[in-house]
């Protein structure tokens with residue numbers, strides 16, 4: 001698969017940006033920012049594959065910018081471009097998360113070669129991450145990938161004041177299915193349900209994951225309770241329409257699912273606002289994960305309510321629950 005990489009050049013000096021643009025011409029799509037805050041805003045809108053970062057900038061300098069980038073996008077390589085030649089600054093940049101250095105004035109072939117090396121390494125890393133984030137049986141995302149994506153989408157939703165919807169889905173009486181039809185047919189059933197989910201939640205920002213056993217989760221960026229509930233109803237109907245025989249289900253003579261729906265607009269984290277967002281961001285990682293767990297727990301409660309009400313149905317959490325996340 002051929003994809004164009006996107007490289008972000010950050011420097012407060014337009015002449016330095018121009019020199020780097022010449023050096024990197026043809027390696028990918030180049031975009032630029034003249035300050036740290038602008039760079040972060042640009043990345044929030046459309047993530048990039050690699051960042052070249054000037055160390056010495058007014059306001060948010062390269063070190064603080066790098067720290068923020070690493071908090072939000074730990075996998076994006078950052079190369080420092082610096083006039084500082086001393087080891088103190090080099091160590092400081094590496095500690096802030098940089099993968100490499102180039103020195104000013106730049107030597108175009110050297111910059112180009114180094115950027116090429118890091119793009120190749122990054123592509124390999126992305127491949128490994130994709131493999132480690134995939135469920136081997138169904139080919140959809142696994143729980144680890146879901147957890148990572150939940151944190152990213154949660155932060156995006158907080159920035160953009162958008163809701164984040166979540167479905168928890170369970171195949172009804174699946175243990176009885178496995179006991180009667182055997183594990184080979186059971187695995188096939190899981191694959192078929194996973195395919196239905198992947199086909200129905202396919203917008204950018206949607207993620208379908210196997211949560212464990214016969215349980216699936218669907219992350220729906222931008223979906224409120226109503227939107228997420230509507231999709232859940234369609235998924236229920238689509239699984240029913242597969243008409244996979246299940247003679248020992250207490251619900252229907254074929255395979256059905258129960259779905260719990262939750263949604264919330266994440267509260268903006270005040271410590272992430274403004275130019276000195278970096279100082280607090282390390283401390284914020286855990287709370288985001290905890291708040292994401294709350295959303296998962298709410299969808300799970302709704303799922304149990306759907307089961308308690310007779311299975312083969314959708315239960316949407318009470319709107320009051322959804323106000324604060």
Ligand SMILES: [Mg+2]
Nearest residue numbers: 012054056057
């Ligand atoms: Mg500068």
